[in-house]
C-alpha cells in the first residue's frame with residue numbers, strides 16, 4: 021500500500037464525512053407555522069430581515085388602526101412580539117444540534133520527531149487517528165438529535181399556541197374591563213344624580229344631616245370603585261401592549277366594541293377526551309421524549325461494552341517510510357457502561373410515566389374546561405335572558421310606582437343602580453365564558469390550559485414560552 | 492231588687508219616674524220575665540209619649556225589654572216607610588212569608604271597583620261591597636238567611652240590636668261558625684228603630700277588612716211627623732289598604748290605609764247626594780273601618796245629630812254642628828234643611844282621609860330647588876320627572892302619567908272650572924238644585940249666579956279697594972325672623 025494511495029483514500033473519506041455539515045437557520049419553522057395555522061392561531065413570521073418582515077410590519081400597523089377583535093389582537097401579537105421571535109431560535113439551536121450530531125469527530129493528527137541520542141537522522145513519526153466507530157455512532161446520535169429536534173418543533177408550536185391563548189385571554193379581560201369602566205361611570209352618574217337630589221332636599225331643610233351624609237357616602241364609594249375600574253382598564257391595556265409588542269404611537273389602538281354575545285351551542289360532544297388526547301401537542305412532545313430516551317438507551321447500550329477504538333493510518337519513517345494502520349482500544353475494566361445504561365433506562369421509564377400521567381391530566385383538564393365552559397355559558401345566558409331583563413322590568417315598575425308617588429326617587433335610582441350592577445355581573449359572566457371558551461379551544465388545539473380559569477397570567481405564560489416544562 | 496232599681500235611678504238622677512215602671516208594655520212590662528204569652532210590641536214613639544219627662548226608663552231601654560214580644564205586621568216600602576237612598580248601593584230585597592220578612596244575605600268574594608282604574612278582590616254581601624243595606628220596620632219579625640260562599644267560616648253580628656243572645660252572631664261565642672257552603676238562619680223581632688249595622692263577627696280583622704259590613708236601617712213603626720224627610724241617605728264608611736299595583740286589600744295593615752270609601756267607593760266615584768232646594772235631608776253615617784274615626788264635615792250648612800245607633804236623640808239634646816265625629820263602630824244620623832243651592836262638599840276632615848292610594852314613603856319634596864334635576868336624571872331614567880315639590884296636587888298630570896296597573900291617582904277629578912278637584916277618598920258632594928229632573932240623575936255642576944264665584948280680582952277692583960299686591964308682609968320684611 022503506497023502512501024499516496026492511502027492519502028487519497030483518506031482525503032475522500034474526510035470530504036465525504038464533512039459533506040452534509042451546513043446548518044439551515046429556519047429549519048423546522050415552516051412546519052411549526054403550518055401546525056399553528058392549522059390550529060387556528062394565526063399566521064406567524066420569523067423575522068429575518070427580509071421583505072417578509074416589512075410585510076408583517078405593514079399588516080400590524082394596518083390592524084392597529086381599526087377597532088381590534090380578539091383574533092386581530094392575537095395576529096398582531098404573533099407578528100410583533102419579540103419574545104416569541106426569540107423562542108423561534110430554539111428551532112435553530114435544535115437544528116444545529118442535529119447537524120452537530122451528524123458530524124464525525126475531527127481526526128487527530130499526531131506527529132512525533134525523535135532525535136536518536138546516537139545521532140543520525142531524526143526519527144519522524146506521523147499518524148492521523150480518528151474514532152472509526154463514528155461511522156456507527158453518527159446515525160445513532162442523529163436519531164437522538166432528530167427526536168429532540170422533533171420535540172423542539174412541537175414545543176415551539178405549543179409555545180406559539182400558548183402565547184396566542186395568553187393574548188386572547190388578555191384581550192377578553194381588557195374588553196370586559198372596558199365595559200366595566202363604562203358601567204362604573206353610569207353608576208357614578210346615577211349616584212351623583214341621587215346625591216344632587218339629596219343635596220337639594222338638604223338645602224331645603226327637608227332631610228337631616230345624617231341622611232345627607234349617608235347618601236353622600238354611597239356616591240363617594242361609587243366614585244372610588246370607578247377609580248379602581250379605571251386602573252384595571254389601564255392595567256389590562258398595558259398587558260396587551262406588551263403582548264402585541266407595541267409602544268409609542270402604536271399604543272393608541274382601541275377595541276372594536278363589546279364582548280361578543282354568547283354564540284349558539286358548540287357541540288363538543290362526548291368524544292372531547294379522545295379529541296383532546298389525539299390532538300395534544302403535549303402528548304406528542306412526551307412521545308418524542310420517549311423516543312429520544314429510547315434512542316439514547318440504544319446508543320448507550322451500543323457503546324457500553326465496545327471499547328472506544330481509534331483507528332488511523334500510521335506512517336513512520338525509520339529506515340524508509342513504513343506505513344500501516346494503528347488501533348487503540350480502551351479496556352472496559354472499570355467502566356463497563358452500566359451507569360450510562362441505567363441512567364438512560366431510568367430516563368426512558370420516566371418519559372413513559374410522564375406520558376401516561378399527562379394523558380390522565382389531559383382527560384381531567386378537558387372535562388374541567390368543558391364544564392367551566394358550559395357552566396359559564398349557562399350563567400351568562402341566565403344573566404342575559406333572566407336577570408338583566410328582570411332588573412330592567414324592576415326599573416320600569418319602580419318608575420311607575422314613582423309616578424304614582426308610592427316610591428321615593430331614591431328608591432327609583434337605587435333600582436337603576438342595581439340594574440347596572442346586574443349588567444356588570446353579566447359582563448363578568450360573559451367574560452368568564454369567553455375565557456373558558458378560549459381554554460376549551462386551547463385544549464382542542466392540543467395544549468393544556470391552566471386550571472386557573474384563565475386570566476392575566478403573563479408570568480406563567482412567559483415560563484411556558486421559555487422553559488422546558490410546558491405544564 | 493226594687494232597692495237596687497232605686498239606687499241606680501238615684502245615681503242616674505231619674506228619681507221622679509218610679510211610678511211608671513210597667514207602662515211601656517200592654518201586658519207584661521216586667522222585662523225579667525221571659526215565659527208565658529208574648530206581649531204586643533209597642534213602638535217607641537208611643538213609649539216616649541207615655542214616659543214621664545218625655546223619655547223611657549233607663550232600666551228598660553238597655554235591652555228593649557222582653558224578647559218574646561208579639562210581632563207587628565211587616566212594614567212595606569213607600570206604604571209604611573220611605574226607603575233610604577243608598578248611593579252606589581242598594582237595599583237588600585225581601586219577601587214576606589207568613590207575616591215574617593225574609594231576607595237572604597250571601598257572603599261571597601266580589602271583584603269590586605273602588606274607582607275607575609282600581610279594582611280589588613274583596614268580600615261582600617250579595618255582590619256588593621259595603622253597600623248592601625238592610626231595611627226594615629220597627630216591630631216586625633225578620634228572618635235572615637245567611638249563606639256562606641266564602642272559602643272560610645263566617646258569622647253575622649247585628650250591630651246595635653236588641654235580640655236574643657243566640658242571634659247576636661259572635662262566631663264561637665253565641666253560635667257555631669257558618670262554615671263554607673252552609674246557610675244559617677237568624678230570626679228575631681225588631682224592638683227598636685234607628686240606624687244600625689251588620690258585619691262579620693268571625694275573624695273580624697280579616698273579614699270586615701275584606702268588606703263584610705253593611706248598614707241596617709229600621710224605620711219607626713209610627714213615625715212622628717219630624718221623622719219625615721225628603722232625602723234619607725245611608726252612607727257606610729270604611730278604609731282599605733290596597734298597595735298601588737295590587738288587587739287585594741291587605742287586612743294586616745293597621746294604620747296605613749290608602750283607600751277610604753263611602754259605600755265602597757272613593758271620590759271621584761262616590762255618587763253625589765242629590766237634593767232639591769228646601770228638602771229636609773237626613774244622612775245616616777256608619778263607620779266600620781278598622782281603626783279610624785272620621786269627623787264628617789258639611790259645607791254651607793249646619794246640621795243636627797238626631798240619632799246614634801243607640802237611639803234617637805231628644806230634640807232638647809241636639810245641638811248644631813258642621814262636623815260630626817263618627818267613631819269606629821258608631822252610627823250618627825244628621826239632618827238639615829237643604830235650602831242653599833249649590834255643590835256643597837261633604838267629607839271627612841282628616842286630610843289624609845281625602846287622599847287616594849297615597850304613598851307614605853315619599854320624601855318631603857316641598858320647597859326644593861328643581862332646576863336642572865330632571866336634565867341630570869333623564870339620561871338614566873328617560874321618564875323621570877321631579878314630583879312632590881309643589882305638594883301632592885298632581886292635577887291633570889295624573890291623567891297622562893303611566894301608573895302601576897290597577898292604581899288610581901292620589902286624588903282628583905276634573906271640576907267645572909277646568910281645574911282639578913284635589914280631593915279623594917271620603918269626599919262627596921251634596922248637590923242642591925232649585926230644579927231637578929230626577930233625584931236619580933246627577934244634575935251636573937252647579938251654575939252659579941253671576942258675581943257669586945271667587946274669581947281673579949281685576950286691576951280696577953284692586954285699585955278701587957287700595958290693594959297693593961306687592962305689599963311687604965312680615966315674612967318678606969324679615970320681622971318674624973329669630974330673636975338673636
Ligand SMILES: [Cu+2]
Nearest residue numbers: 785839841844
Ligand atoms: Cu276620616
